[in-house]
Amino acid sequence: MLGDLCGLGINYFDFDNVGYVKIATEVSSDNSALMRNIRKNENALAALLADVSRDLPDEGGVHVVFDDSIVQDTTSEKRQDMDEVAAGLMDRAEYSAKWYGESGR
Numbered sequence: 001m002l003g004d005l006c007g008l009g010i011n012y013f014d015f016d017n018v019g020y021v022k023i024a025t026e027v028s029s030d031n032s033a034l035m036r037n038i039r040k041n042e043n044a045l046a047a048l049l050a051d052v053s054r055d056l057p058d059e060g061g062v063h064v065v066f067d068d069s070i071v072q073d074t075t076s077e078k079r080q081d082m083d084e085v086a087a088g089l090m091d092r093a094e095y096s097a098k099w100y101g102e103s104g105r
Contacts, residue, residue, distance in 0.1 A: 009033035042066045063101055 004010045009032065046064035053062040078099060084090040096102040 004033065007033065007037040009037075065101065 001010070046066070049064045050062045081090060081095055081098065085092055085095050093102075
């Protein structure tokens with residue numbers, strides 16, 4: 001009940017099911033309230049971080065991106081994309097846009 005009241009989800013403080021490994025989909029499904037709360041906070045935080053960065057010297061636009069590393073294995077996905085660039089299935093500009101937020105030059 002405490003987890004639910006805090007916005008973390010009803011199963012957040014459930015210590016009965018310890019000792020086994022869950023796949024990312026199970027973690028995300030079991031913690032859907034937590035994931036919704038995270039997204040809500042990320043959206044609010046992204047705008048605040050962009051506002052704070054406006055006080056820095058003008059280095060260009062600021063864009064804040066949060067990954068979904070609970071559901072996605074970002075390292076594996078990036079490695080797969082590098083392999084696709086090496087195989088000629090993805091061009092370097094697409095890779096740079098996806099992983100570094102760069103636009104075509």
